[in-house]
Amino acid sequence: MLKDARGLEVTTDSQETIAAINRFIEQALGYGKDAEACLLEGIAADPTCATIHAYAAAHYLSQENAVATQQAIAHLQVAQQHVAKLTKREQLYVQAIAAWGSGAIDRAIALHEEITQEFPRDLISVQQGQYHYFYLGDKERLLKIAQKVLTANRDNHYLYGMVAFGLEQCHRLAEAEALGRLATTINRHDPWAHHAIAHVMETQGRVSQGIAWMEKHADTWENCNSMLYTHNWWHIALYYLERGDIEKVFSLYDTRVWGGAQKSSPKDQVGAIAILLRLELRGVDVGERWQELSFYLYPRIYEHALPFQDLHYIYALAKAGRREWLTQMLESMERYAKTVNPYLRQNWFEIAIPAAKGLVAHAIGHWSTAIAQLKPVVPQLYKLGGSHAQRVLFEQVYRNSLLREEKFSTSTLYSSNSTTAKRRTPTSSITDCSSVSGWSKAN
Template structure:
């Protein structure tokens, strides 16, 4: 790993940091490096360890506060609406910035986080883009915007934001190969699969432990239903990415999806029990929680018996019932409540979301709740209650708008599968015909998909019985 940058090195890179502490600058670099590479690096002291040392090195270093608060906010497990301590930290950061002679770039960073904290995610991205126009190698602005575009479902922006600065990330710039990984993910989410795979392999040729580039290739194989290729790739590269503690669970989730696609449920559950569930229970990371909920729900749709797994997961998801930070997270927590048959918590999630959606607010996600978030959640509830017709009526009209709840195409596929299963199990002939049409559509998008073939056979059987 390259030497951590001190005050002068940041200045030489055109990214002045307003502190006289070389130690603070190096620790800032250490945290940024771990965030950019999705790994808590023990030799650096882990993100939490470095952040506490960073605060001690210079308590008034504004960009240190930006980094610490930004990582909390971008993790989507806490928000200033719910968490007084985080709210105070953001307020203190803004006050500190006003009392210091900062650079324009640093001021924009503070403003971006301030609006992000209030739920104005698109506005935060505009401010990060402003930074990148004059400082294209500002990795913090690039990564914060990349992750936020992902939450917004802004697929082209996620790709193009990186494309605009890509030529500046020459091999001599620290962490430049990881920027290839970010770009490759933007390409995969805009269906440019061959280019995505090529760029991801370029990144891996420079650094084989780049778990995000592995993740891009996992997406390519998932979206093309190239199951055997996907299984082979994950197995061959596992040793390189399994120590990336922030992303390993998600990469194992992709691995398990190939087995669900094949109908090899025991193999999928083995990965779940060994690499996904224990990590989620230990980390409490929202990405890990979402993966757990999503995977069990896919297996549930396939009719797999899940034993106590839903109840085990409930211990992690229940504390987030009233969060309503991202609709994408809400609907995944809901899957676990429904799976565990916890009617009281299900009702609590829906009523608190309805109340928040009615109140006046500036929060981008909550503005989507009335016409997207609530119908999506209600469709899951209706399906579990056996009201398949109602589930289809709720889900079908919004299917092309669901990209706005964020996540990746692979993650949102669970909504498409719910619609297909609801239509297949409907009492209405028209809706069963819709199921067949949706399966034809899926078959052309993912040729030779074993799951689609299974569902087409099921649809034919349902049709012949009707």
């Protein structure tokens, strides 16, 4: 029995595995690009170490795609084979990741809460608890799970960044900025702290300061994993979009947000989609970018890892004119919703699926259908997760639908041919909403 750098016992006799675990923890908390390599090194040194297999399973599950999930299951199976000899903390952790792997998110959360209560130095468990709360839209508990371990981790700037993000999501902006700046003062290479402050400044409309802050620290992101590298640049792109500097936004999209992405990564895909949609809502022609991006979305059609992600994919498929894929995905979402863990089922049926249909309607220019589908669910969209900065996009789509419908109605009213006026054919190649499961054709 050895201890890791946080003073937590790990069931292994391999110093090499402990060293690998320590490197992994640093990589995971700092969103480093070498986390997987650390895990594989540690497993090679002790293939029977259940904890590092559980860490590997969590690493792959967080990628939220089918291939990575299969990798996670393989590691979980090994971890569970050795669970009887583990410490209480390790047993709880293996159980938490197994619950995540089976879709029992409520069970996973309860276990992470128990771990952080009894073993407050386990910041990996805190981070994963925050992850689940984030995708449930539970900002209060996202903050609390990190706050409650502050006393035991006053030496850790990564925790300050985690708390700062929770504070920002709870609209405690001054506190969030102070703690994020403290984390960055302790270690300039703390990308999650940079990210928390980016949210604060965006919420407050401090565009120039936000650009200066993020660009000042951008050199430190070169060792980040693809998700946070592209996401932090995504925030910079949003600042320039707010400035109206469309040329700069396209440059960042082409070189950092999508151009710098791991294009098979769901989270990188979501960021790229969100930028293109924001540009189009401002009337900007994005060229062939929808079509180019959509080639990478086919593997997402049947995954349904997170409803938040599905809403982005479905819009992109509609904009790219992928009619067959789009229909397949909507039908698959409805089938999946019947099988999902009861804790999450209501969110799929009552929020995600209507929102998906509304987003597709907007993408193909059927404004009245978009309004009808989105209006009841917009107040509930927070339950699907994402940050304020991410979720506001769906609200913008709804408001845009209202404006476009009003404009269409007004132009029809005053048209010289108003008695025979018909809705213009949408620019998308998907022209008939009746082809989408559960829809009626828009007026």
